[in-house]
Amino acid sequence: MSLFRPQVQQMEGYTPGEQPQESGWVKLNTNENAYPPSPRVLEAVQQTLSGRLNIYPDPLATEFRKAAAELFDVDPDWILPGNGSDEVLTILMRTFVDAGELVSAPYPSYTLYETLAEIQGARFQKIQLNPDWSWPDAAQSQIGESKILFVPNPNAPSGNRWSDEQLLSLIPARGVLVLDEAYGDFCDQPHRGELLKSEQGEKLIVTRTLSKSYSLAGIRFGFAVAHPDLISGMRKVKDSYNCNTLSLAAATAALKDQEWMQENTEKIRTTRRYLVEQLRKLGFEAVDSQTNFVWCTHADKQHERRYQELKQRKILVRYMKFSLTEGTLDGLRITVGTDAEIQHVLDALQEIG
Amino acid sequence: MSLFRPQVQQMEGYTPGEQPQESGWVKLNTNENAYPPSPRVLEAVQQTLSGRLNIYPDPLATEFRKAAAELFDVDPDWILPGNGSDEVLTILMRTFVDAGELVSAPYPSYTLYETLAEIQGARFQKIQLNPDWSWPDAAQSQIGESKILFVPNPNAPSGNRWSDEQLLSLIPARGVLVLDEAYGDFCDQPHRGELLKSEQGEKLIVTRTLSKSYSLAGIRFGFAVAHPDLISGMRKVKDSYNCNTLSLAAATAALKDQEWMQENTEKIRTTRRYLVEQLRKLGFEAVDSQTNFVWCTHADKQHERRYQELKQRKILVRYMKFSLTEGTLDGLRITVGTDAEIQHVLDALQEIG
Known part of the structure; x- marks a missing residue:
């Protein structure tokens, strides 16, 4: 008996993804930001250290919610902070989905949605995207009874972005649409929760992370933006003290230094264009990415070999393989690092052949 | 439709509990440690700040688990780190309890167990303790079909500690016994997971927090100690990156400075004895506490009035009220602060009458 x-x-x-703890790796496998966080983040944590770590954090995350609310032009009761946006996804599952109920997500996409649905005892349904990453015509009817449809916006691992009309058409009749905007700041035209204010916005939840555009994967901080009616239920499920004093200070300072974030994302956009262009010259098909990574495939299908040979050179990229209704799709997902790192991986790919 | x-x-x-964000309060309501954390904790966080916050933390928490394992004289695969021991409790619920299954806890006790059972859709059963905080004779039969029995060891809000024989007799036939040892380090004879090594130890899980004895409520860190077979299931439910780089560094450094923790807990034990003695002189009944708080009641039952009058003097204690099968039990739970803080609350109680 178990x-x-x-x-x-x-x-x-x-x-x-692999997280080697020793140095010397060119790490382009988990979509971290190659640039450091704002110096104001470090100052804020320093300042907090001289304060009182022996007392509990503010359970209402007042300062952080104020900063996030300003950014999205909403009231602070539209904001729910999380210990990474992964925790926000867990909270969503526990707030909206009972055992046996349906959860959907496009496929290929972020695989954590399925894991979280499994833990919750929910049924999970993949909606297989077309080969060009567009939605199948029958998407809306497939979504059917879903309590949650999770949609990365832009998508992972492809990096493509769908139109606002497309996204709004996906809202489940009896559930909510979660737009997982982990990579939202990397878009050519970054979004700021505009869809939340549309007519259907009351059934929309946007999730954000500070791991990517704000260079803070180490502090584990994410948040949800949604109508206060939805947030109020999520708040009952969340641990009172899910964010700590240091990460709250870091996250608040990071949001307040928009200039720093925007300079870094702009650098990444420039490097991304170069990476896509060069990958195509090397014979790869590469998606026009709106994120800080690029999905590429090669007609010769030797993706796994290339992954292994890069790894031997201490370059980590992500090799991914998805089972489709017919056959499989595999490829490489390469994080857009610094110019030097990207040149390094491109040179290696040329060498490897 | 919701x-x-x-x-x-x-x-x-x-x-x-109330967490006033402005200063000037004597805060004896949420069992924080009045003394600061070890200076080594601050050094460790400083050092981490000069490292790379842009990359993810070690998902295996290798260094932390090594330190915790040494302390409990087990292998690191006996340790599961959590974002506060509250998160560990959530992980336990999601690992062991299906909707409709039974969760039990003594009563009065920590009220979060019931909230977490509710969220999970479990049935929750209170096992009402005797007026002297001992277990009722029928405890074992009441536990019956429980998947988890949560037992604070020592108990809250009473502060009493039960014997090892008593605890072992409570292990549910078809479930696990969770010993929530948030206050374990404050016992006159602190425990270090000895029961885990007993014959019935494979159905026991000990949870610990760094919020209390290590003066780190602000960093949100707790952990579970249990047989690797149990930990392996809990690991599937836990978010991969539930602990951040800063809190991991802080927690590891804190566990390694046992001397600092023991000096502080010893001071608190001394102050606690004084508080109990003085409360009795003021006409209160006070439990001989094994924790960093004292539960007291007065024959005149005017606990709420005293709570309010203390609050007017900017002294926060916890007023608690529990519905029993017959009548109610209410009283004050006072955190053992510094000598000066405790003298302050005692003087105020004398004045208030």
Whole structure:
């Protein structure tokens, strides 16, 4: 007899990208930002250290919510802070989805959605995207009874972005649409929650992370933006003290230094264009990415070999493989690092052939 | 039609103790440690700040688990780190308890267990303790089908500690016993997971926090210690990156400075004895506490008035009220602060009458 819930007993568990703890790697596998966070973040943490770590953080995250609310031009009760946007996704699942209910997501996409649905005991349905990453015509009818449809906006691992009309057409009749905007700041035209203010906005939840555009994967901070009616339910599920004093200070300072974030994302956009262009010259098909990574495939299908040979050169990229209704799709997802890192991986790819 | 799960729609949500954000309060309401954390904690965070916050933390928390394992004289695969021990409790619920299954806890006790059971859609059963905080004779039969029995060891809000034999007798036939040892380091004879190594230890999980004895409520860090078979299931449920780079560094440094923690807990034990003695002189009944707080009641039952009058003097203690099968139990839970703070609250109580 297992003591675990049957779901937990059966499941594999999510496997995060490799995180080598020793130095010397060119790490282009988990979409971290190659540039450091704002110096104001470090100052804010320093200042907090001289304060009182022996007392609990502000359970209302007042300062952080104020800063995030300003950025999205909403009231602070539209904001829910999380210990990484992964925690926000967990909170969403526990707020909206009962065991046996349906959760959907496009496919290929972020694989954590399925893991979280499994843990919750929900049914999970993949909506297979067309080969050009567009939605199938029958998308809306497939979404059907979903309590949550998770849609990365822009998508991962492809990096493409769908139109606002497309996204709004996907809102489930009896559930909510979660736009996972982990990479939203990297778009050529970054979005700022405009869809939340549309007529259908009351059934929309936007999630954001500070891991990517703000260069703060190490502090684990994300947040949700949604109508206060939705946030109020999520707040009941969230741990009172889910964000710590240091990460709250860091996140607030990061949001307040928009200039720093925008300079870095602009650099990344420039490097991204170069990477896409060069990958195509090397014979790859590469998606016009709106994120800080590029998805590429090669007609010769030797993606896994290239991944391995790059790894031997201490360059980590992400090799991904997806089972489709017919056959499989595999390819390489390369994080847009610094110019030097990208030149390094391009030179290596040329060498490897 | 509500979009929320029925459980979430119906529940009130957990109310944490008051956390005034302005200064000037004598804060004896949420069992924080009046003394600062080890200077080595601050050094460790400083050092981490000069490192790379733009990359993800170590998902295996290798250094932290090594330090915690040494402390409990087990292998690192006995340790699961959490974003506060509250998160560990959530992970336990999601690992072991399906909707409709039974969760039990003594009563009065920590009220978060019930909130977490509600969120999970579990049935929750209070096992009412005797007026002297001992277990009722029928405890074992009441535990019955429980998947988890949560037992604070020592208990809150009473501060009493039960014998090892008593605790081992409570292990549910088809579930696990969780010993929530948030206050374990404050015992006259602190425990270090000895029960885990007993014959029944494979169905035991010990949870620990750094919020109390290590003076680190601000960094949100807790952990579980249990047989690797149990930890392996919990690991599937945990977010990969639930602990951040700064809190991991802080927690590891804190565990490594045992001397600092022990000096502080010893001071608190001394102050605690004085507080209990003086409360009794003022006409209160006070439990011989094994924690960093003291539960006291007065024959005149005017606990709420005293709470309010203390609050007017900017002294926060916790007023608590529990519905029993017959009548109610209310009283004051006073955190053992510094000698000066405790003298201050005692003087105020004398004045208030």
